[in-house]
Amino acid sequence: MSAPALWGARAGAGWRASPAFLLVAALLLAGVLAVQAGAVPVAGRDWWALLGPPASATDAPAGLSGGAYVLWHIRLPRAVFAMLVGASMGLAGALTQGLFRNPLADPGLLGVSAGAACAAALTIVLVSGPVLALPQAWRVWTLPVAAFAGALGVCFTLDRVARWITPGSISGLLLTGVALNALAAAVIGLCTYLATDEQLRSLSFWTLGSLAGAQWGLVLLMGALLLAAVWPLRQLVRSLNALALGEAAAAHVGVDVQRLRSRVIVLVAVLAGFSVAWCGMIGFIGLIAPHLVRVWVGGDQHRVLPLSLLMGGLLLLLADTLARTVAIPAEIPVGIFTALLGSPFFLFLLRGARGRIA
Amino acid sequence: MSTLLTLEAATLDVAGQRFGPFSLQVAAGERVAVLGPSGAGKSTLLKLMSGERPPAEGQVLFQRRATAEWPLAALSQHRAVLPQAGDVAFGLQTELVIGLGRVARAHDPHLASVVRDAAGLAHAGHLLGRRFDTLSGGEQARVQLARIFAQLWDTRQGLVLVDEPLAALDPGLQCELLDSLDHYASTRQHALVAILHDINQALAGFDRLLLIRGGGLVADLPATAPALPALEALYGVSLSCFTDAHGALVVAPLRQPRGKVPALALPGEALA
Numbered sequence: 034m035s036a037p038a039l040w041g042a043r044a045g046a047g048w049r050a051s052p053a054f055l056l057v058a059a060l061l062l063a064g065v066l067a068v069q070a071g072a073v074p075v076a077g078r079d080w081w082a083l084l085g086p087p088a089s090a091t092d093a094p095a096g097l098s099g100g101a102y103v104l105w106h107i108r109l110p111r112a113v114f115a116m117l118v119g120a121s122m123g124l125a126g127a128l129t130q131g132l133f134r135n136p137l138a139d140p141g142l143l144g145v146s147a148g149a150a151c152a153a154a155l156t157i158v159l160v161s162g163p164v165l166a167l168p169q170a171w172r173v174w175t176l177p178v179a180a181f182a183g184a185l186g187v188c189f190t191l192d193r194v195a196r197w198i199t200p201g202s203i204s205g206l207l208l209t210g211v212a213l214n215a216l217a218a219a220v221i222g223l224c225t226y227l228a229t230d231e232q233l234r235s236l237s238f239w240t241l242g243s244l245a246g247a248q249w250g251l252v253l254l255m256g257a258l259l260l261a262a263v264w265p266l267r268q269l270v271r272s273l274n275a276l277a278l279g280e281a282a283a284a285h286v287g288v289d290v291q292r293l294r295s296r297v298i299v300l301v302a303v304l305a306g307f308s309v310a311w312c313g314m315i316g317f318i319g320l321i322a323p324h325l326v327r328v329w330v331g332g333d334q335h336r337v338l339p340l341s342l343l344m345g346g347l348l349l350l351l352a353d354t355l356a357r358t359v360a361i362p363a364e365i366p367v368g369i370f371t372a373l374l375g376s377p378f379f380l381f382l383l384r385g386a387r388g389r390i391a
Numbered sequence: 392m393s394t395l396l397t398l399e400a401a402t403l404d405v406a407g408q409r410f411g412p413f414s415l416q417v418a419a420g421e422r423v424a425v426l427g428p429s430g431a432g433k434s435t436l437l438k439l440m441s442g443e444r445p446p447a448e449g450q451v452l453f454q455r456r457a458t459a460e461w462p463l464a465a466l467s468q469h470r471a472v473l474p475q476a477g478d479v480a481f482g483l484q485t486e487l488v489i490g491l492g493r494v495a496r497a498h499d500p501h502l503a504s505v506v507r508d509a510a511g512l513a514h515a516g517h518l519l520g521r522r523f524d525t526l527s528g529g530e531q532a533r534v535q536l537a538r539i540f541a542q543l544w545d546t547r548q549g550l551v552l553v554d555e556p557l558a559a560l561d562p563g564l565q566c567e568l569l570d571s572l573d574h575y576a577s578t579r580q581h582a583l584v585a586i587l588h589d590i591n592q593a594l595a596g597f598d599r600l601l602l603i604r605g606g607g608l609v610a611d612l613p614a615t616a617p618a619l620p621a622l623e624a625l626y627g628v629s630l631s632c633f634t635d636a637h638g639a640l641v642v643a644p645l646r647q648p649r650g651k652v653p654a655l656a657l658p659g660e661a662l663a
Contacts, residue, residue, distance in 0.1 A: 134480040274487065275494045277480040281443060285474075286542060287467025287495025331522065332481030 056343035067112040067354040075100045114247035115353040116346035117255040123345015125304035126319025131273045132297045139320035140305040144213030145187045149309035150239045151217035152183025154224040177310035184306030188298040242313035242368020273334045315368045317375025395419045400449035410435040410606040419548040420580040424593035427603035433586045441472045464495035470550040471542040482524040492542030505544045513537035553585040
């Protein structure tokens with residue numbers, strides 16, 4: 034597969050009309066918009082202070098002041114972080130839907146995100162409490178690793194239990210997701226009940242979902258993680274397409290379905306788990322992004338996966354910008370915002386799938 | 392002719408029921424029809440033959456090597472399976488669906504031309520460029536057949552397994568697709584094993600009949616007139632037999648004459 038085909042350029046159409054180009058352009062525009070919008074105005078000279086003459090570069094970034102400080106330390110990392118997290122979610126959603134051969138599958142709806150949040154909540158209450166005091170250097174990693182483990186656990190449970198109880202059934206899969214979501218919510222509730230005041234504050238962050246923790250360090254980590262997840266995908270794309278034929282037919286054309294499933298599951302768990310670990314539960318991006326992409330360019334995973342990544346980044350960036358600016362100076366957690374917009378969209382999808390759900 | 396596929400007392404358990412033991416051989420280039428009532432175990436036999444399920448007991452050897460020991464990718468370049476009903480998720484383009492037959496080939500420079508030729512042979516050339524989920528049932532069957540054609544397009548002496556591909560199609564399309572399947576298999580010396588419901592199709596286009604009933608193989612015989620008593624026993628019907636203008640054997644199941652069926656009086660009629 035050549036690079037233009039991979040990135041969605043239509044044969045015959047110019048590169049300017051390719052969905053990838055349009056999405057990247059939209060991402061840049063949304064990025065500028067996101068950085069400009071907010072309580073503190075950012076002027077041209079603040080950009081100049083960042084990029085420009087060495088006078089400010091000698092003491093930058095620590096010596097930045099006013100708008101330039103907001104730009105470098107708050108707005109820019111947040112915008113980039115929103116793009117990266119959204120991209121992870123879009124990609125995780127596209128992978129989940131490919132894995133379960135179902136456009137209604139989404140890490141949020143299936144309980145993967147809730148499983149990650151549940152593991153994170155348990156970690157907050159049990160590990161970082163007085164019960165088990167860990168060295169400070171480890172603490173940065175305990176939550177992400179716990180969330181990843183939680184996501185992985187739910188993924189494997191879904192894969193095994195849903196196939197065992199209700200083999201081949203779309204509604205069986207979603208209902209298993211409902212059960213896992215309920216279980217995770219119960220455990221999170223239990224954690225809330227047991228938590229101290231201080232723990233409670235960080236707990237509510239997980240359940241609401243917010244990008245307020247964005248900083249350059251996290252941006253780098255998330256970017257590295259996304260790269261690490263995208264790299265092995267190049268070999269999986271063809272096999273994922275074959276999975277659309279059904280598992281038996283995919284095996285007949287020579288795809289090792291079991292191996293493919295476990296690799297995709299680990300990727301989904303990495304993407305969804307770490308997103309949840311650093312931003313809490315932000316739903317529906319993984320459902321909506323691949324759906325929009327498929328309506329646009331069709332179902333070929335060579336195009337769906339990379340474009341879902343871009344679309345997810347765009348959607349979360351826009352949602353976060355809105356969440357930040359609708360009620361200035363207050364800020365709505367973006368997880369609430371995506372759920373408000375995403376739930377009606379899911380109902381709309383259900384309506385379209387009417388008759389095909391069995 | 393060399394032996395392509397060997398089943399030695401192979402059994403398989405499906406949903407608590409034991410199927411088999413099946414013992415049979417398929418030679419390269421042979422055309423075998425599998426017949427039997429619904430639920431007799433025809434699809435189970437096909438699962439064993441394709442290597443989709445390893446046998447619970449006994450052996451299934453493809454080219455003298457157990458199917459379970461074949462790497463999936465290598466096996467897929469010698470054996471193709473056309474499933475009963477194949478839905479394709481996500482509305483892929485037809486040429487992509489056809490090309491998926493060759494997904495296991497790491498390097499495939501002729502993919503585009505193979506896809507085009509395979510589509511042409513399956514009478515699906517005019518469907519290229521459309522989305523699979525927008526096609527009618529008959530058109531989807533042609534595309535799935537083209538996918539099988541593409542899979543073994545440039546190999547010789549492979550094995551093509553077909554599970555009731557024609558059941559839901561109109562007679563014209565059935566003949567068309569059987570003809571292309573026959574042409575495809577004979578030019579490449581592929582052995583063809585097909586589950587069929589139509590006795591006439593089995594008699595006309597195939598060398599051998601495998602008769603399956605009650606989870607086991609009841610007869611394995613040439614597709615000629617002497618097979619008719621076995622077929623009557625298989626389905627529990629009497630067959631009337633003709634020879635058409637071209638000398639080919641044509642059979643039709645014989646229904647009970649109307650007078651012999653005990654008439655049930657409707658309650659209203661009894662009162663009148």
